[in-house]
Amino acid sequence: MSFEENDDRALREASEWMSRITGGSLSWRDRKALKQWLDADTAHVKAINAVEAEWRKSGRLAAAQAARKPRRDLMALLFEFRGTTRLRVAAAAAISVALAVIVFLHPFRETEIIETAVGETRLVTLPDGSRIRLNTDSRVAVTTDLSDRFATLEKGEAEFTVSHRFWSPFHVDTGTVRIRVTGTHFLVRTEEGRTETYLVNGGIELRDPVSRASLAKLEPGSRAIVGAGGKVDIEKSDGIRETAWINGNLMFDRTPLGDALTEFQRYAPVTVSVKPAELRALKVSGVYHSNDLFGFLETLASLNPVRIIKTSHDKVLVEGLPAPDGHIP
Structure with a gap:
């Protein structure tokens, strides 16, 4: 069979699957067959994505979805x-x-726990081709079946690169917000009832994790912070700070010293104290390796009237020194 004949056959089969998917008539046995068909050849995935794009462009997909009968509870x-x-x-x-x-x-439902230790990052490729990169001290539970893909980011930070499968949405839940996407690239960080999301490309929708009500839709280059009660703050960002950790870096731009030290302590089991407490408000800037806390402290001491005292193997004191005018920063 020639390449052209193989492509034509894949497109015909993809069209048949598209009709069944949008018609809402897939049984669990059908879903198993669909998964086997997709896994059998990458040409099948390309074919069904091509058919979906054509149906969407022509309006046929919207018409089919509108005519679809809702499933009964x-x-x-x-x-x-x-x-x-x-x-x-x-x-x-x-x-x-x-x-x-x-x-x-159900034999087709699988759950995988992915986690990292302090100072460790990890990249995992899921069976559908999606990728999850975990930052330091993070944990995510990923559940997939024949109709849905779901990840619970229990703690920490992750980069998601989701393969496009319109029939199988990908959800990320942090407890504060649920993120729905069919295929895109974004980063999520969760801590203490607060979730920060940055969209690199594609599109995502933020939803209430309980009611599923829509909170906001993000465009590429947008950063959203969702707090308790579903309050959403959205701002534009070039993404340099949000994505710096992927290359092992931390970026600060007039960041309070206290916040910068908190970031570094995510990557190393070291406790840093600051004296006096007002010194934590000192603004710092620059790009530093995430595992080089002491390099950062040396730079800090070279630029400011402070001294670094290592009180034990895992404890450090940053102490302010009197400036020429007698003021302690």
Whole structure:
């Protein structure tokens, strides 16, 4: 079979799958067959993405999705029973068992835990081709099945490069916000009820993790900070600071010393104290290697009236010295 014939066949099969996907008629057996078809040849993935792009451009995809009948909620079926209480209880039990089998025993659902130690970064490629790069002291749980891809960033920071699969959205949950995407490149950092997201390219939607209500949609070059209660602050950024850690660096631009030290301590098990406390407000700038805390401290001491005292193998004191005018910074 020639390359042209193989491509034509892949496109025909992709069109057939597209019709079934948008029609909402895929059973679990069909989803298994779809996964096997996609995994069999990279040409199949390219073909279905090409068909999806053509359908989207022509408006056929939107029309098919609009005509698709919404799936019925299984639990809503309980209210259709008009028999005895015993019958309703039996039906509820049967549906609960069925749901348990689907959720917990479904053979195509897989969960992988990915984590890093302090000072470590790690790059993992998922079966669908998506990549997750974890920063220091981070942990993410990734669950995939035949219809969905879901990651829970439990702590730390990660870079996500998600392969485009319109039929299988990718979600990232931090507890503060849920991020929905079909294929894009973005970074997420979560800490103490606060999530920071930077979009490199593509598009993502931020949603409330409980109600799923839309909070905001980001454009490339945007940084969003989501706090408690779903408050969202969005600003433009060139991404240099947000992506510096990927190359092992930290970037500061008139950053308070206290914040800079907090960043460095994410990468090294060292406690840094500052005396007097007002010194933590001192502004620092520059690009430093994330694992070179002492190099940063040496530079700090060379530019400011401070001295560095190593009190133990894992404790350091930054102490302000009187300036010529007698002022301690």
